[in-house]
Amino acid sequence: MIQVSHISKIYKNDSVETVALSDVSFEIKKGEFVAIMGPSGSGKSTLMHVIGALDLPTTGTYILDKEDVEKLSEDELADIRNRKIGFVFQSYNLLPRTTSLKNVMLPMVYAGIPKEERIKRASDLLKMVSLGDRQNHTSSQLSGGQQQRVAIARSLANNPSIILADEPTGNLASVQGEEIMAIFQDLNEKGHTIIMITHESYIAEYTRRIIHLRDGKIANDNGNHKQRQANHH
Amino acid sequence: MDFSETLLSALEALTLNKLRTVLATLGVVIGIGAVIALVSLGQSSQKAVEAQIQSLGSNLLTVMPGAQTSGGIRQAAGGVTTLTYDDAKAILASPQISSVANVSAELSRRAQVTAGRNNTNTQVLGVTPAYREVRKITLLNGSFVAQRDVDGLSKVAVLGPQVVTDLFGEGANPVGETIRINRMSFRVVGTTAPKGGSGFLNQDDMVFVPLTTTQKQLFGVDYVGSISIEAKGENIMSQARDEVGYFLLERHKLSDPSTADFSIFSQADVLGAASQVTGTFTALLSGIAAISLLVGGIGIMNIMFVTVTERTREIGLRKALGAKKKWIIAQFLLESIILTIAGGILGMLLGTILSFVIANLINLPFTVSLSSVILAVGVSGGIGVLFGWYPAQKAANLSPIEALRYE
Numbered sequence: 001m002i003q004v005s006h007i008s009k010i011y012k013n014d015s016v017e018t019v020a021l022s023d024v025s026f027e028i029k030k031g032e033f034v035a036i037m038g039p040s041g042s043g044k045s046t047l048m049h050v051i052g053a054l055d056l057p058t059t060g061t062y063i064l065d066k067e068d069v070e071k072l073s074e075d076e077l078a079d080i081r082n083r084k085i086g087f088v089f090q091s092y093n094l095l096p097r098t099t100s101l102k103n104v105m106l107p108m109v110y111a112g113i114p115k116e117e118r119i120k121r122a123s124d125l126l127k128m129v130s131l132g133d134r135q136n137h138t139s140s141q142l143s144g145g146q147q148q149r150v151a152i153a154r155s156l157a158n159n160p161s162i163i164l165a166d167e168p169t170g171n172l173a174s175v176q177g178e179e180i181m182a183i184f185q186d187l188n189e190k191g192h193t194i195i196m197i198t199h200e201s202y203i204a205e206y207t208r209r210i211i212h213l214r215d216g217k218i219a220n221d222n223g224n225h226k227q228r229q230a231n232h233h
Numbered sequence: 234m235d236f237s238e239t240l241l242s243a244l245e246a247l248t249l250n251k252l253r254t255v256l257a258t259l260g261v262v263i264g265i266g267a268v269i270a271l272v273s274l275g276q277s278s279q280k281a282v283e284a285q286i287q288s289l290g291s292n293l294l295t296v297m298p299g300a301q302t303s304g305g306i307r308q309a310a311g312g313v314t315t316l317t318y319d320d321a322k323a324i325l326a327s328p329q330i331s332s333v334a335n336v337s338a339e340l341s342r343r344a345q346v347t348a349g350r351n352n353t354n355t356q357v358l359g360v361t362p363a364y365r366e367v368r369k370i371t372l373l374n375g376s377f378v379a380q381r382d383v384d385g386l387s388k389v390a391v392l393g394p395q396v397v398t399d400l401f402g403e404g405a406n407p408v409g410e411t412i413r414i415n416r417m418s419f420r421v422v423g424t425t426a427p428k429g430g431s432g433f434l435n436q437d438d439m440v441f442v443p444l445t446t447t448q449k450q451l452f453g454v455d456y457v458g459s460i461s462i463e464a465k466g467e468n469i470m471s472q473a474r475d476e477v478g479y480f481l482l483e484r485h486k487l488s489d490p491s492t493a494d495f496s497i498f499s500q501a502d503v504l505g506a507a508s509q510v511t512g513t514f515t516a517l518l519s520g521i522a523a524i525s526l527l528v529g530g531i532g533i534m535n536i537m538f539v540t541v542t543e544r545t546r547e548i549g550l551r552k553a554l555g556a557k558k559k560w561i562i563a564q565f566l567l568e569s570i571i572l573t574i575a576g577g578i579l580g581m582l583l584g585t586i587l588s589f590v591i592a593n594l595i596n597l598p599f600t601v602s603l604s605s606v607i608l609a610v611g612v613s614g615g616i617g618v619l620f621g622w623y624p625a626q627k628a629a630n631l632s633p634i635e636a637l638r639y640e
Contacts, residue, residue, distance in 0.1 A: 054553060054633050075557045082555020093550045097249060109238055110555040
C-alpha cells in the first residue's frame with residue numbers, strides 16, 4: 001500500500017542545506033499498525049508529511065496505492081489527503097469557535113458529500129468516539145482528550161484507508177492517552193492502516209511494528225524485511 | 234464543495250469579527266456613497282441647466298455680432314457693433330426667408346435701477362414686442378412693450394419678478410409706478426411671471442424697456458446686442474440658420490462666409506456647451522470620489538491580508554483535510570466580495586440620502602440614475618475581486634505544512 005524507496009528530503013534555507021531525510025526505504029502493507037519513533041530532529045515529522053502527501057520528497061519515489069505521488073497535480077494531492085488519508089495532529093487542530101459536528105463534517109464538505117449524509121455520518125462518528133452528547137460543543141468547551149477524539153472522528157470522515165497520527169497523545173495525560181490508543185487499536189482491528197509518530201515507548205508498544213529514525217535515516221525497523229536484508233549485506 | 238457551502242463559510246468567518254467587518258466595509262460605504270452623491274448631483278445640475286435653456290425656446294436662433302470661429306483673430310461675440318435694428322426688420326421682411334416666424338432685436342446692459350429709496354443693479358434689456366413671443370414671456374400684470382413704444386421711444390418699463398421684489402417688495406403690483414434707470418424716469422407698464430433660472434440665465438432679474446429708448450436715451454448707441462430668431466419649427470432650424478446667414482452676408486456686402494461679421498447660435502449649441510461644462514465638472518468630482526473608493530478598496534485588501542495571516546493555521550488545516558486551491562481562493566474572494574457588495578449597497582443608500590438632502594438644500598431636481606446604482610454595485614463587486622484576489626492567492630499558495638506550524 002505504501003512504498004517508500006530511497007527518499008531524501010533536503011531543506012534549503014539561506015544556502016544552508018538541512019538534510020531531514022536521507023535515503024529512507026520501507027514498505028507498509030494494508031492493515032499494519034506502525035509507530036515511527038526517534039528523537040526530535042530525526043526526521044519523523046518530515047517523513048509523516050511525505051507519507052501524508054503534504055510534502056514531496058527531494059529525491060526518491062513514494063508510491064501510494066500504486067500511484068507515484070510525485071506525478072500528481074496539486075489538486076490530485078488534495079484529493080488523496082481528503083479521501084485516502086486521515087490526519088490526527090498533536091495539537092488537535094480543530095477549527096476554533098466551530099462545533100464538533102461541523103469540524104467532523106469539514107472533510108466531507110470537501111469531498112462533496114450531501115448535507116444530510118454528512119450530518120448523519122459525523123454524528124455516528126462522534127458517537128463512536130463516545131462524544132454523541134458533545135456534538136454542538138465548540139472546541140473551547142471540550143477537554144484535550146475530547147478534542148483529540150473529535151479530531152479522530154474527523155480523520156475518519158471520508159473512511160480513509162490510512163490514518164496518520166502525529167504524536168496524538170503528546171498533549172494528553174496518560175489516562176486520556178490510553179483511551180485514544182484504545183480507539184486506534186479498535187480502528188486497526190477494523191482494517192485501517194495506522195501510522196503513528198510517538199516518542200513514548202509505552203505508546204509504541206500498542207503497535208506491531210516500530211520504525212526508529214535517527215538523523216534522517218532508518219536506525220531500526222522490526223518489520224521491514226527488505227531493510228533487514230539490506231543491512232545484512 | 235458547492236457554492237452555498239463556500240458562501241456559508243465566508244459569512245461565518247465574517248461574523249466572527251464583527252467590528253473589523255464593519256470597519257473594513259466603511260471605506261467602501263464612504264467611497265461608493267461619495268461617487269453616487271456626486272454623480273447624481275452633477276446630473277441634477279446638468280438637468281437644471283438643460284431645463285433652463287430649454288425654457289428659452291428650442292426653436293430659437295441667436296445672431297450675435299462678431300466673427301465666426303474661423304479666420305484669423307476671433308473677436309469676442311457681443312463686443313462689436315455690426316448688427317442693427319434694421320437688420321432684424323429686414324430679416325422679417327425679406328421675401329427670400331421663409332423659415333422664420335419672428336425676429337426680436339435686443340440690447341442689454343447692466344444698470345442701476347431705483348424706485349423711491351430702493352435700488353438694484355440689474356439687467357436692462359431693450360426689446361421689441363417680438364421678444365415676448367420669441368422668448369415666451371408671460372405677463373403677470375399690465376402689458377408688454379408695444380410697437381408704438383418702440384417707434385415713439387417711450388419711457389416705459391416692464392419688470393421681472395425679482396426686480397419687483399427688490400424695488401417694491403414681494404408680491405407688489407407696481408404698474409403705474411415710476412422707476413429710474415440711470416436717473417431717467419420710466420413708467421412701469423407691466424410685470425412678467427416668474428420663469429426660473431439663475432446666474433446669467435436668470436430671466437426674472439430683468440427690466441424690459443423699448444429697444445430704441447435703450448439705444449438712444451439710455452446708452453447712446455445705434456447697434457443691437459443680439460437678434461433672436463424664432464424658426465417656424467424645430468425641424469427647419471438649419472434651414473433658418475442658412476437663410477438668415479446668407480441674407481445677412483448679402484446685406485453686409487460680404488461674399489465669403491468666413492469673413493462674416495456675425496455668428497449664429499442655436500439653443501442646441503448653447504445647450505451643448507453648458508452640458509459640456511457641467512459634464513466636466515461632474516467628471517472631476519466623480520474622479521475625486523473614485524479616489525476615496527480606491528482607498529476603501531485598499532482598506533479591504535489590508536483587512537483581507539490580516540485575515541489571511543491570522544487564519545494561516547486554519548488554511549493549513551483546510552488544505553491538509555483536502556481543500557483544493559480553488560476552494561481556498563473562492564472562500565477568501567467571496568469574503569471580500571461580500572464585504573464590498575455590502576459596502577456598495579450601504580454606500581448607495583448613503584449617497585442617495587446625501588444627494589436628496591443636498592438637492593433639496595440648493596434647490597435642484599433630485600435624480601439618482603439607474604446607471605450610477607448599477608455602477609456602484611458593479612464597481613464595489615469588482616473592487617472585492619480586485620483587492621481580494623491577491624490575499625486569496627496568498628492564502629491558497631500557503632504550504633500546508635508551514636501553515637500548520639505557524640503560531
